[in-house]
Amino acid sequence: MQTAAATTKVVWTSGFATGRKQKPRLPPIRSSSSLLHPRRRVTVKNNDFENNNKSSSLSCMVATSALFRGRTMLSRANVGNHDSASDSATPLEGKALFDNVLPAVLVACIGSFLFGFHLGIVNPALNAISSSLDIATNAPLKSAIVSIILAFAAVGSLLTGPLADTLGRRSSLTFCAAPLLVGAAMCAQANSIGEMLVGRAISGLGVGIASNLVPLYVTEISPENFRGTLGSLVQLSICVGILVAVLLGIPYDPSFPALQESVSFLKFDFETWWRSMFYVAGMPALLMGFAGKVIPESPKWLRSRGRIEEAVKAENLLWGGSEISSTSDGTSRNDQSETLLKSENVTANWIEALFDPRYRKGVWTGALLFFAQQFAGINAVIYFSTPLFAAAGLRNAVLGSVAVSAVNICGTLVSTKVLDKSGRKPLLKKSFLGMGSCCIFLSLAALNPTLTISSYVSLFGTLLYIFAFGVGVGPIPGLLAGELNSERVRGKAMSFAFLSHWCFNFCIGQGFLPVVEKVGISLVWSFFAAVCFISSALTHKYIIETKGKSFSEIDKEMRVF
Known part of the structure; x- marks a missing residue:
């Protein structure tokens, strides 16, 4: 018995950077438009292509686009009998x-x-x-x-x-x-x-x-x-x-x-x-x-605006293909985009963002995280670091500032290594606990400033506090403010969160020294420690884990949380 031979179709894929190896696993081909890259190709077997080849021409789109290589140049041939949405290459991995x-x-x-x-x-x-x-x-x-x-x-x-x-x-x-x-x-x-x-x-x-x-x-x-x-x-x-x-x-x-x-x-x-x-x-x-x-x-923004073809191009440039072809319930991303566009407004207004039960949890959580970040005392510690260093014998203010910045960078580097392994929630809890513990030591040292050991406790307590901040409380609130909110309110949610950040920052900067003069620095450190410990407990109870989850998964979890 004679069987039809499988025809090999060559699909060129694109990427934001060049020279990425593709895995042979591929989703079904969709054929209206595709970004192609001159240095990568993936072969896809298509048994129907031979029959279609006699009556249709192969469609292709040539793109040359990468960082600092100028504008994208596109040339497109007509599509034959292929009526599906677009060619989709396997996304890059690892x-x-x-x-x-x-x-x-x-x-x-x-x-x-x-x-x-x-x-x-x-x-x-x-x-x-x-x-x-x-x-x-x-x-x-x-x-x-x-x-x-x-x-x-x-x-x-x-x-x-x-x-x-x-x-x-x-x-x-x-x-x-x-x-x-x-x-x-x-x-x-x-x-x-x-x-x-x-x-x-x-x-x-x-x-x-x-x-x-x-x-x-x-x-x-x-x-x-x-x-x-x-x-x-x-x-x-x-x-x-x-x-x-x-x-x-x-x-x-x-x-x-x-x-x-x-x-x-x-x-x-x-x-x-x-x-x-x-x-x-x-x-x-x-x-x-x-x-x-x-x-x-951003492909997310393009899809929210119904610009599906541009979103696919952006996904190809960033990820080598569509991030996910469908959701867990089988709904395609294109269907999701069209459903979103059927709503009265693609972007929610401020009243919806702040008070609608569907969105308010994520929006207010972002603002409260920045409240906890600022009232945990980070800027106050930085403002007060120079006299602490001077008391420990470090008279050079610039060297003290360099030390604070260097330790902050070290903590943030640790965060880049472990954040996608340990998760946001446990790292944020431990970061608050570490900062709170350091504030306790700073408070005790301030009660007995004449002791020789107090100056060194204050010095190392300050540096450890900065390190704990850089590991979690520094980077995570801004990250969660974006992750916890759906596409419809994400822009306004981030605005509200960072508006809160700057307002709380200003309050700490203007009020720290006057409060210290009235109640003493030891009591202020104790207040910061209490904020850190309470924030750690609230994080454990009210913050969901977002590590490794898609935005649609996070959105569903936020609605039932």
């Missing part, structure tokens, strides 16, 4: 998938780097700035240079949700580069306190947008198995930005003039070096503006 998504994540994290840089740039250079602007004796104006960025960051966070939902995540990232660049340039060229405050305010808008938008974009493009690791890179880039700003401020350390005299090539104009520091802030912003043009848009 390290190949991680490496493929990483370039887009790193481009987005430039915004987080600038977030940290702008927060840390003024502190070491504040005296030089105030002297140049003739406000050296005006304490309120000097304080305004520091605090105005926090106020306008809150405004930027509030604007981010509508901006990201309207323009898209990628376009909003590109837009975010503008205030970061313009604000840095205005600060660098400021000749009066008014010009400096305007520049800092514009920078604050950019910082607020970046603090919200970067984790939103990273959460949506990250594969579920790597969402924790890639999400923690956002916090890592903030820490690196702060550290770079501190290092650039070394010339303003009191010990630097002596070092400059001994090393001939170290030549700085102390009166104008702070302007160079602000110019440095403009270069990453410029890079983010250009690089943001070539990274893929």
Whole structure:
């Protein structure tokens, strides 16, 4: 008996990075359009292709797209008798998938780097700035240079949700580069306190947008198995930005003039070096503006807008194929997108996001996580770290700041390694417990400040507190704020969460020292310890685990939780 021979059809697949090996396991072919990559191919056996070949032409789409390789160039042939949605290649897996998504994540994290840089740039250079602007004796104006960025960051966070939902995540990232660049340039060229405050305010808008938008974009493009690791890179880039700003401020350390005299090539104009520091802030912003043009848009946002073909292209660029072809109940992603579009509004309004029973749990949980993060005392510990180091014999304030930043980075690096293994919930609980325990030691040391051992307990307690923060409480709230909310409210949920972050940050910054003067530092540390222990208990009871789960699975679990 003669049997029909199976015909081999060659399907070229695409990827955001090149040279990824595909596994031979493939889903059924769908054929309207497909991104193809000149360096990868997968063979698919299709017994029906021979019969269709006589009456139809093979469809193909050629794409050349990768980071920093310019615009995508497409050419498409007509489709014959194939009427299905689109060709679907097997998604990448493991390290190949991680490496493929990483370039887009790193481009987005430039915004987080600038977030940290702008927060840390003024502190070491504040005296030089105030002297140049003739406000050296005006304490309120000097304080305004520091605090105005926090106020306008809150405004930027509030604007981010509508901006990201309207323009898209990628376009909003590109837009975010503008205030970061313009604000840095205005600060660098400021000749009066008014010009400096305007520049800092514009920078604050950019910082607020970046603090919200970067984790939103990273959460949506990250594969579920790597969402924790890639999400923690956002916090890592903030820490690196702060550290770079501190290092650039070394010339303003009191010990630097002596070092400059001994090393001939170290030549700085102390009166104008702070302007160079602000110019440095403009270069990453410029890079983010250009690089943001070539990274893929969030497929989640594209599908929520009904732009299915563009979503498939973005999925191919990021993941080498569609993330999942269907949900656990057999509903295809395209069907899900069309169902979403049938609702009155693709994006929920603020009343729905904050009070609708379907969404309010995730939205308010994100804001409460940032309340716990800030009132656990992280910024107060950082603000008070300099006298603690001085009491322990470390008189160099810059070295103390470098130590805090370095330990924070070490903790965040640990988080990138374990977050997708241990899960968000257990790591967050342990992080709160570690911070609370450190606050207890700091409180006990403050009760007996004259003891020699107290200064060393305070020093190492502070560093261990920072490390515990970097491992969990630092990166996880921003990650969960995106994961716990559905696509319909995710933009506004992130805006609300980071608006809360900036408001609580401002409250701690303004109220810490006055409270310390009234009740004493020991009682304040005890309050922070209580917040940490209560937050750990509430995390255990009310926070769901999101490790390795798709957004649809998390959404279903949140609705019945």
